[in-house]
Amino acid sequence: MRTKLSDHVKERLSTFGLMAPSIAQCALGAALAWLVAIEVLGHPRPIFAPISVLICVGVGLGQRLRRLIEMVVGVSLGVGVGDLLVSWIGSGAWQLALVVALAMAVAALLNSGALFVAQAGSSAVLVATLVPGDGVGGLDRMADALTGGIIGIAAVALLPASPFMIAAKHLSGVLDALSTMLEEAAAAIEKRDVDLAAEALEEARHTQGAVEEFEAALKTSKEIAMISPVHWHRRARLARYETAAVPVDLALRNARVLIRRTLASLGEVSPPPAALAEAMREVSEAALLLQLELGAGREPTLARQALLAVAARERPPQLGFSAHVIIAQLRSVVVDLLQATGMDNEEATAALTPLDEPSGGGPRGQ
Secondary structure (H helix, E strand, O other): OHHHHHHHHHHHHHHHHHHHHHHHHHHHHHHHHHHHHHHOOOOOOOOHHHHHHHHHHOOOOOOHHHHHHHHHHHHHHHHHHHHHHHHHHOOOHHHHHHHHHHHHHHHHHHOOOHHHHHHHHHHHHHHHHHOOOOOOOHHHHHHHHHHHHHHHHHHHHHOOOOHHHHHHHHHHHHHHHHHHHHHHHHHHHHHOOHHHHHHHHHHHOOOHHHHHHHHHHHHHHHHHHHHOHHHHHHHHHHHHHHHHHHHHHHHHHHHHHHHHHHHHHOOOOOOOOHHHHHHHHHHHHHHHHHHHHHHOOOOOHHHHHHHHHHHOOOOOOOOOHHHHHHHHHHHHHHHHHHHHOOOOHHHHHHOOOOOOOOOOOOOOOO
C-alpha cells in the first residue's frame, strides 16, 4: 500500500514538473496581456486579453498555434454575434440562450473543431452577461483577444517547457507498456498459467491510450522546438522520437495480438516452448534499452544490436499452430522496433532469419 502511494506521489510530481512551465506561462502572460491592453491599447476592461492567454497556452498538450488561430477567430465570431444581437434584443436569460445558440451554430457550420465552437459560445456568453452595454466595441474586444493570443505564443517561446522531456516521458510510457506486455506473456508461457495470460491480455487492451498521449506530446514538442529559440538546437534530438513514433505504435499493436495468441496457445496440446519465452524477454529488454538510449539523447545502437540478435535466431522445432503465430507476431515486433531505432523496413525485415530455413542451427551471423 505504501509503495503504491509513493508511486502515485512520484507520478503526480512528475506530471506537475511537466505542467509547471505552462502554469508560469499562463500566469505571467495573463498579467502582461492585461497591462498591454490597458496601457498600450487604452482599453479600460480588457477581459478577453488574459482569457486569450489562458486558452492559447493552456496547461495540457496540444497544438498551440492552431489553438491561437481558432481562439482569435472564435472570439471574434462570438463577440460579433453577441454584440450584434445584444444591441438589438438586450440582455436576459432568453437573450443569452439565443446569443449562445446562434454563435455556436455559426461556428459549427464554419469549423467543426470543439475548441472553435466552444470559444465562440463562451465569448458570446461574456458579451451578453459580463460586459453588456459597457461602451466597448467589438473591434476592441477582438484586439484584446489577438493581443492575448500573441502574448501567449510569446510566453511559450520565451518560457518554454522542455520539448525533449515531454516527448521522452510519454514515449517511456509506451515502451514500458510494451516491455511489460512481453514480460507477462513470457511468464505465462513458462508457468503454463492461463490466468496470467488472461490478465496480461486485459491490461494490454488499455495500452492504446499511451500511444495517443505520446502522439499528442510529440506534436506539442515539435511545436515548442519550432517556435522557441531556446530549443532550436534540440530539433535533431527530437527527430529520433519522430522516427520512433509510428513503429512503436505498430509494435504495441502486434504485441497485443501476440498476447491473445499466447492465451490461446496455453490450451493446446503442444504449448509454446520456453525458448520462445526467452526471446520475448530479450525483446522486452531491447524495448527498455531503446527507451534509455533515446532518453539519454544517444543513437540507439545497443537496442538495435539486441534486436538484431533476436532477429537472427532460428525458430524452435516442433511448434504448434499458435506458437507459429506467436513467432510471426514477435518477428513483427522486432521489425517495428528496429525501425524505431532508425533502420528502414527493408533492412529490418532482411535481418530476420528466413522461416523456411531448417531449425536447430545456431544464430545466424549478421
